[in-house]
Amino acid sequence: MPKPKPPYPPEFRARIVELAKAGRTSSLAEEFHVTDTTVRNWVRQSELDEGTRQDGLTSDEKQELARLRREVKVLREERDILSKAAAWFAQEGVGTPKKRSDS
Template sequence: TEKRVSKMSKEKPKIYPPEFRESSVKLAIESDQSIAQTAKELGINPNTLHTWISKYSKPSQSRPVVKRTDEHLYDELKRLKKENTRLKEERDILKKAASYFAQEIQ
């Protein structure tokens, strides 16, 4: 275990700029794909991205109120995009069904 401890202490964690972290969080929230897939595409550990999302989603005294509101808006935007996609699919199904039944009546 001494070798393991000394090896671990030599490894430095990657340090990402705050801009990269914030843009990664924004992408993960706005994207329709999973957070794990987004992290893979960005070349970062999924747990790291989850941590960033938690960190940037929490209100912070050092950050302006507008930033916190923006993050909540991103969550809302992601939810609405998914709902919009689902509703479009339902609408298309109903259009096809209405067309089918209209032909049956004639």
């Protein structure tokens, strides 16, 4: 499986978006060695971030969503571990007789 290319620097993306919004859409992909789809996606995301488009998530919202998904994953793992530990401790207590105090 080929290694994925590293992400383009934000400055590079911003410059491409700026040029695309200025009207240079046809030659951008060839000149800067990116695909037309990539340029369209960057322009779309820029419009979402600027608030001129309302049909998707902004970059900040995407970052927050990714952070929350990671947090949910960790919390589910912790819950599963605690559940298994509770079951194990409950089973340990079944086999031993309880001490009674004669108070």
